Amino acid sequence: MGVINLICWGLGVVLVVVGYQRAKGPWSRYQELKAQESNLARYEGWRGTRLRDEGTSAASIMAQELRRRAQLGGLILGVGFVLLVVGFAVH
Numbered sequence: 574m575g576v577i578n579l580i581c582w583g584l585g586v587v588l589v590v591v592g593y594q595r596a597k598g599p600w601s602r603y604q605e606l607k608a609q610e611s612n613l614a615r616y617e618g619w620r621g622t623r624l625r626d627e628g629t630s631a632a633s634i635m636a637q638e639l640r641r642r643a644q645l646g647g648l649i650l651g652v653g654f655v656l657l658v659v660g661f662a663v664h
Contacts, residue, residue: 581660588653596646603639606632 610632617623 575663577663578660581656581663585653585656585658585660588656589650590653592646592648592650592653594646595649596643599639599642599646603636603643606636606639610636
């Protein structure tokens with residue numbers, strides 16, 4: 574076990590933790606927004622009328638931003654996982 578292995582493992586663990594923390598909040602809020610959107614669509618279908626205007630809403634813009642933040646956190650988490658694997662592969 575060399576210094577490079579320890580550095581890769583340390584950075585990998587740190588990046589996995591940071592990526593998870595950054596992705597967890599936005600992802601859960603994004604799922605809540607999607608659930609509200611599907612609930613509204615079901616209600617509109619049941620009622621037979623449209624409650625919303627066509628076009629981009631503030632909720633859809635927020636959902637895009639939350640999805641982007643969650644993807645960034647997932648990318649950081651993925652890089653950390655790759656560093657962990659590299660730490661085991663390097664001799």
